Amino acid sequence: MMQQSPRLLVIILNYRTAEMTLRAAEAALADMPQTHAELVIVDNDSGDGSAALLAQEIAARGWGAGNRVRLITSPRNGGFGAGNNIAMRAGMSDGAAPDFVHVVNSDAFLDRGCIGTLLDHLQNHPRAGLAGSHVRGEDDLPHATAFRFPSAAGELEAAARLGPLTRLLSSAVVAPPLPEEAAEVDWVAGASVMMRWDMLADVGLFDEAYFLYYEETDLCLRAARAGWDCWYVPQARCVHVGSVSTGMKEWRRMPRYWFDSRHRYFAKNHGRAYAALATCARLAGGGLHRLRCLLTGRQPEDAPGFYRDLAAHALTARRAAPADQDPSRSPATEDR
Missing domain, CATH: 1.10.287 (Helix Hairpins)
Structure with a gap:
């Protein structure tokens, strides 16, 4: 049975967005439970002075008291999954594994009540492995964050953008209209997603062979195949600027x-x-x-x-790594 005060680890990954990361951390701290909750900021080898600035601000703001906030510096930029895995493998400050992990983007700012709503939902649904937030932009418009798994039919529909074809392949549309109430979905975006540690211990952490993109889709698929549910919880809300670390808005070609x-x-x-x-x-x-x-x-x-x-x-394209060589699996993960 879940304890009354579950251990919660909130993770924010920074890559050359120190000021925005501090803003995201401030919003997360304001929403975190007062006990059994810690925030880890991972600097993903920014190389621009971010780590020093973050360490300075954590100390100046008193966030480090009682290990409420910790900074971990990665020796390399292994991408989104690898950076978040560093914090998950580190666990709580006493070395114990958390009960739940909340991954928050450095450009995502949680509304009050977001964490509590996701926690309550996961605790009330024992087979829920992941729960994602409603995400809106600074213009207050909702972002597509609840999806079906990609498929060949979905690739055809998304690229063609033809109404009759979309109606014919409606069950394959990757980004259907957002549910208005909490609903089971195939996968949720990683801007604000809470995960059950038992699920992570079962299926592994993020696959680090993905540098960026598709890593949360892959994790949700592994969870689904192992019998875990994924939920979209629109009552848990946050604002997401989007593509700040990647510079995607300025891309002229896909990397x-x-x-x-x-x-x-x-x-x-x-x-x-x-x-x-x-x-x-x-x-x-x-x-x-x-x-x-x-x-x-x-x-x-x-x-x-x-x-x-x-x-x-x-x-x-090179041959994909076999499943038994999935970098998401590690003794550190499985022994916790």
């Missing part, structure tokens, strides 16, 4: 690591043949979209060179 992550997700979880099928479906959908734009005079909505880069990547 190699996005294609690497996409390929790994399909190849690792469904096999190399299915990964090739998913890529063909994406290319076919993109072709339909371009044809429609040509006929109607509309501008294509994809990033410049996207399909050329996707096709080139598919021809050169």
